[in-house]
Amino acid sequence: MIKLNDIHKSYAMGSSKLHVLKGIDLDIHQGEFVSIMGSSGSGKSTLLNILGILDNYDQGSYHLGGKLISNMSEKKAARLRNEMVGFVFQSFNLISFKNAMENVALPLYYKGVNRKKRNLMAMEYLDRLGLKDWAAHMPNELSGGQKQRVAIARALISQPKILLADEPTGALDTTTSYEVMAILQEINQAGITVIIVTHEHDIASMTKKVVRLKDGLIDEVIVNGELADFSSQYAREIQSV
């Protein structure tokens, strides 16, 4: 599904250059539930942006669904994002002057689905996330958890192959965070590849695979079976801080 080969990415910071990703090799298969971890500045958000075709890379190759993603035009990238990828952001990024239903329906507008049909579908997805009664509410009338659920519904409505979430629980309290994670697990069970960026170990431990980045390189990959050990390692890390 996702194949990264020696990905490099650097940003120009004034006169100096900041080398953020220094050769990432990563394979993610259909139906995986992956979390990307790392301290701030380790390049985890950059990696997610490259995966979501929101940003391009300098070197290496990235194949998404067997297709090479490289230096494509904005128009092509937009179409591919619309078809393949659903996004969930830390700050929800709902359009403030549109109500919940209209926000959810927006990706379908760019897919060319007519108004009636896309609103119907948006209601269906809101219903699935338990927000049917909130469909007519504006984002500022919703709680953080509700906003994130609207954002998830919006990410899912275009039936993407992968769902990318950048700190989806970063702005939420623990209970709501777990609720959101439960939803993401459910989505993953439906066969959608879910990749999240997080710095919270308990959130990461709810995924099936943890990719730890350190200084622009993959430090370790922990898979399902080893996740039990993860908590103890988490405790160890806390002690070391």
Added chain:
Amino acid sequence: MMFDLDKWQEILATIRKNKMRTFLTGFSVAWGIFMLMILLGSGNGLSNGVASNFMSDAVNAMWIWSGETTVPYQGLKSGRPIRFHNDDYEQLKNMPGVKTVSGRFFMGNTRYAYGKESGEYTTVTCHPELNDVDQNVMLEGRYINQIDIEQRRKVVVLGKDIRDALFKDQPALGEYVKINNVPFRVVGVCMEPESTRNRNAFMPVTTAQTVFNGSNRLHNFALTIDGETLAESQSIEENIRRMLAKKHRFAETDDGALGMYNQLENYIQTMRIFQAIKIFIWIIGIGTLIAGIVGVSNIMLIVVKERTKEIGIRKAIGASPASVVGLILLESILITTVAGYIGLVLGSGLMELVNLAMMQSPGGEAQQGGTLFLNPTVDFGVAVSATVLLIISGTIAGYIPAKRAASIKPIVALRDE
């Protein structure tokens, strides 16, 4: 793309949800157009008013009248009255540059009577050529003609007010009115355009000289001259003065002996002033328009800045750059068009209202023939082009930042808080 209903629904939804932004953009456009309409309308009104004052007479008209000498000349002392006669008329007629001449003999107030009705009116005695200067409009019948002059016919052309007073609703043409107890046949009724006073009657100058003891005297001349430019008309004026001074033996510089009024000279000078006023109004108008354009551009810049994050979100979920630019531009075009139209309607509506109020005001300036303000409306083409110009500039002003915003990467746009 323009006629995609869904797109318009999306734009209308955005406008509805952002009323303040919409209002500000719209207001600056509507205000610009509104002010432009008022400025141009007032300018037009002013110059129309002045032009109409001149238009009631021929622009190339000239009047000549005699007086008393004020300086001694060739041994003749000052204070000598100068009198014109029929031979002056003949001579003027043959002067180069003179198109038509009419001599006039004043009778003072004369009594007009028909049946039981009577009144005192001004009699203008003239040659047929007078109407080249006066440009009166015939309501009935004809004006004085050459045969009237040659045969010294006792005919008269009445001003509309005289006919109304003497004849009421009865036909006047062919009837005989008594003028100072001498019967004259009515051959025509005329009125002066743009004037509400038509109390003059016209009769052949030769008849008047014969019937009312004028012998061969003439009091003044009305001419039309063949001078296109100011210099040409002034040289004709000088020639006439020189000829008459020589003939009647007075100093050429003696303004008391001979009075002359050159309409063209005055017309050209006045028109020059109004040209300047018009240019001035246009400069202010264009300034207003530029202020409007700057206003729209400013708001568009702010709008795009304000919407950067929204643009990022839209792009992240699959909007192409073109669709983002289209969304912002069509919104701006829609707002400027509607607002421009509103400004246009309000501005020209106000000017039409002023026009209407002036037309209906009884008496007032119009009666004295001194309208300073007439038809203060703006040419429709000018109004529409100004609006279109504003829309186009608003579009260009919106396009540049919209294009830039649409081409930045969604992550950058999303980071923009």
